[in-house]
Amino acid sequence: MILDTTYNSKEHKQLIADLVGPEFSLVQKLKMNGVGSKRMIIDEVSPNMKSMMNLVSDINYSNIELRPKGILLMINQGLKNFTWIIPYYQLVIYKTNGSSIHAQGRFVHYRNNKTFKENKKFFNKLLNEKVKYDMAHTMPM
Structure with a gap:
C-alpha cells in the first residue's frame, strides 16, 4: 500500500502501525544502531509507480x-512524500x-x-530482521 505522507495524518499513522507495527522505542533504536537507511538513488521503478517519480530528469531518492x-520505503518527489x-x-x-525491493506487484x-x-x-x-520475522511465523511441520 502506498500513501501520500506529505502531511501528517492520524489515520495514516494508525494504518502504518496496524500493518507493520509501531516505531521502535528509543532504547531499541540505540541497541540496533539505528533503524533507517541513508538516502539511496532510485534507478528504476515498476510501471505502476512511475507517477511517483520526478517528471524531469532529476534524481529520485528514497530511504527505508x-x-x-x-518496512517503510519513503520516496521523495519534489515537495511530495510517498x-x-x-x-x-x-x-x-x-x-x-x-x-531491488519487490512486493505487491511493484518494485524499486x-x-x-x-x-x-x-x-x-x-x-x-x-x-x-526479515529472517527473524520469518522464523517466528513459520508453520510447524
Missing part, C-alpha cells in the same frame, strides 16, 4: 525505515547490480553507487 513487522508500506511476509529483495531498483554501498550494513540488518 525498519518496523517490527515490515510511503510504501511493505510487511515482511510480502518483501522480496534481489541483489543484481545494486538492489536502487543504483549501485557510493550511496548504495554506504547502506550495506543497513541491508544486512534488514535481512536479519
Whole structure:
C-alpha cells in the first residue's frame, strides 16, 4: 500500500502501525544502531509507480525505515512524500547490480553507487530482521 505522507495524518499513522507495527522505542533504536537507511538513488521503478517519480530528469531518492513487522520505503518527489508500506511476509529483495525491493506487484531498483554501498550494513540488518520475522511465523511441520 502506498500513501501520500506529505502531511501528517492520524489515520495514516494508525494504518502504518496496524500493518507493520509501531516505531521502535528509543532504547531499541540505540541497541540496533539505528533503524533507517541513508538516502539511496532510485534507478528504476515498476510501471505502476512511475507517477511517483520526478517528471524531469532529476534524481529520485528514497530511504527505508525498519518496523517490527515490515518496512517503510519513503520516496521523495519534489515537495511530495510517498510511503510504501511493505510487511515482511510480502518483501522480496534481489541483489543484481545494486538492489531491488519487490512486493505487491511493484518494485524499486536502487543504483549501485557510493550511496548504495554506504547502506550495506543497513541491508544486512534488514535481512536479519526479515529472517527473524520469518522464523517466528513459520508453520510447524
